[in-house]
Amino acid sequence: LSAQGAERLMNLHPMWQGPLAVPGGDRQSPIDIVVRKSVLDTELKPLKTTYDPKTCQQIWNNGYSFLVEYDDTTDKNTLKGGPLQDTFRLCQFHFHWGETNDWGSEHTVDRRLFPAELHLVHWNADRYSLFEEAVMEDNGLAVIGVFLKVGKRHEGLQKLVDALPTIRHKDSVVEFTCFDPGCLLPANTDDYWTYHGSLTTPPLTESVTWIVMKQHIEVSHDQLAVFRSLLFTSAEEEVQKSMVNNFRVQQPLRGRTVRSSFT
Ligand SMILES: NS(=O)(=O)N=C1NCCCN1
Numbered sequence: 371l372s373a374q375g376a377e378r379l380m381n382l383h384p385m386w387q388g389p390l391a392v393p394g395g396d397r398q399s400p401i402d403i404v405v406r407k408s409v410l411d412t413e414l415k416p417l418k419t420t421y422d423p424k425t426c427q428q429i430w431n432n433g434y435s436f437l438v439e440y441d442d443t444t445d446k447n448t449l450k451g452g453p454l455q456d457t458f459r460l461c462q463f464h465f466h467w468g469e470t471n472d473w474g475s476e477h478t479v480d481r482r483l484f485p486a487e488l489h490l491v492h493w494n495a496d497r498y499s500l501f502e503e504a505v506m507e508d509n510g511l512a513v514i515g516v517f518l519k520v521g522k523r524h525e526g527l528q529k530l531v532d533a534l535p536t537i538r539h540k541d542s543v544v545e546f547t548c549f550d551p552g553c554l555l556p557a558n559t560d561d562y563w564t565y566h567g568s569l570t571t572p573p574l575t576e577s578v579t580w581i582v583m584k585q586h587i588e589v590s591h592d593q594l595a596v597f598r599s600l601l602f603t604s605a606e607e608e609v610q611k612s613m614v615n616n617f618r619v620q621q622p623l624r625g626r627t628v629r630s631s632f633t
Pocket residue numbers: 489491513568569570571572573574
């Protein structure tokens with residue numbers, strides 16, 4: 371097995387932590403955001419999100435995280451502005467978290483870890499007609515990252531937390547409607563860092579414009595504990611493994627510049 375083969379295997383392993391970048395990958399994610407090395411870009415515009423809660427369809431456990439999926443066959447849920455030239459459509463959001471509140475996020479800020487990180491995944495609907503096409507293309511995707519901190523209860527999140535026990539096992543799906551993903555964004559969405567990177571789970575393609583919010587959101591300890599009650603394993607498997615630490619290790623910056631929309 372060549373080194374490259376081993377790398378590919380490593381990245382495909384179910385609990386792959388992908389310590390290595392994708393072969394030849396020089397824009398992999400996640401990364402540590404070194405604040406004093408980020409470059410202010412005054413051309414960066416405010417983010418413009420328009421989400422329609424009625425287009426929320428289902429919530430399911432894919433064996434690595436849980437995803438809330440939206441109907442992306444029309445332009446009902448869009449992301450524009452910020453560093454983006456085109457209009458992007460939301461297809462799903464999901465989270466990454468740790469087994470304790472001491473770690474769990476994928477990105478870090480000056481090495482600071484957060485207990486969890488939300489990813490809102492969008493694809494470029496001006497250039498492509500399906501997520502699957504956009505995922506392979508430069509500038510095909512835009513993912514908003516939001517850090518979670520443990521504090522007061524997040525009222526908007528509770529409807530989602532209440533659904534998690536019904537999708538404990540891998541591959542379980544339930545209908546999930548009327549959820550506004552906008553309620554998970556911080557109050558201030560004008561301050562963010564942005565850089566060109568990749569998906570942090572397979573296919574790890576380098577097609578993502580990352581937009582990482584400076585302001586975090588707060589969730590309660592108990593809400594986050596319910597995330598950890600999910601399982602990586604399906605109902606059939608004998609040994610049940612709790613879904614925790616579903617984050618990728620950080621990747622080399624490879625000379626990339628992280629831009630900031632604020633000083
Ligand atoms: N964690 S991530 O970068 O969003 N990775 C993803 N991989 C598959 C499709 C959606 N997102």
